[in-house]
Amino acid sequence: MKRGTILMCSVLWMIFAAASLSAQTPDISGTWVGDTELPNSTGTSHVTLILKKADASYSGTITLGSAKDAAIEKFAFEDEDTFNFEFVMPGGDDKIRVKVKLDIIDDRLSGKKLMGGWAMEDGSYGSLDLQRSK
Secondary structure, three states, X not given: XXXXXXXXXXXXXXXXXXXXXXXXXXXXXXXXXXXXXXXXXXXXXXXXXXXXEEOOEEEEEEEEOOEEEEEOEEEEEEEOOEEEEEEEEEEOOEEEEEEXXXXXXXXXXXXXXXXXXXXXOOOOEEEEEEEEOO
16 A cells, blocks of 8 residues: 555656646747858858747757758756757768757846857857847
């Protein structure tokens, strides 16, 4: 009897925890745009991040440099206002994995922003400051 009660309490706790986590994370679905600097190039490169909400997680694409509509992978929230994901950028014969970490910022003047950065396997990195466009 005790085992059944403990198991039922554990299941209920997991359901409650999952529900509260999804309730805490803000809706960041939509199209986000901004600019970043890329290694070995002059000027800035336009960035477009499209996020689609799917249950408690997100899917989507990113356009950055030579990566055109690259699928985002391994999307995960670290806490209620920080998330990360990865994508693959073509690089000649090699494909380069890029890791992105963004914070959700509530800016009183411009609304929600996504701020953070990206890092490549070779140590290259850059900052991101994205605004919702749609």
